Amino acid sequence: MDLSAKVEYALLALLELANHYVRKTPITMSDISAKHPIPERYLEQILSNLRRAGVVQSQRGSRGGFILVREPRQLTLLEVVIMLDGEQKEKEISAEGNLEKSLVGEIWRQADVAAQAVLSQYTIQDLCDQRETRLQKSQMYYI
Numbered sequence: 001m002d003l004s005a006k007v008e009y010a011l012l013a014l015l016e017l018a019n020h021y022v023r024k025t026p027i028t029m030s031d032i033s034a035k036h037p038i039p040e041r042y043l044e045q046i047l048s049n050l051r052r053a054g055v056v057q058s059q060r061g062s063r064g065g066f067i068l069v070r071e072p073r074q075l076t077l078l079e080v081v082i083m084l085d086g087e088q089k090e091k092e093i094s095a096e097g098n099l100e101k102s103l104v105g106e107i108w109r110q111a112d113v114a115a116q117a118v119l120s121q122y123t124i125q126d127l128c129d130q131r132e133t134r135l136q137k138s139q140m141y142y143i
Helices: 005-019 029-035 042-051 075-084 099-121 124-138
Strands: 056-059 065-066
Touching: 005 029, 005 042, 005 065, 005 124, 029 042, 029 065, 029 124, 042 056, 042 075, 075 099, 075 124
Parallel strands: none
Antiparallel strands: 056 065
């Protein structure tokens, strides 16, 4: 399982939306792409996918933008991957395949299962919390 650019950009956008979740204030695509180097046209497609999946909501008007609908604590990273990249389909190992090919396929499936297990343990809120922790550690106060 690879981290596609689409999923990476979606996670960055969801982190920004999660910052505004409590206040329910919309954030624009321009604000997100200014903070993270995400092309706006690509971000528009990603946010449209997330809107169709019921994760974000769009608001029109001068104070419009996007709002995170689902609670960040209830949205796992695996769900985001599946929403954007789809379910991982297992490759069929042909009967006429050799032993080495079969071994490689089995190990690859184990790695995929392990990756899915890790992604299902983390939520958008976990990412927000880890970001805050790292920001706190990196701040130095001088007198």
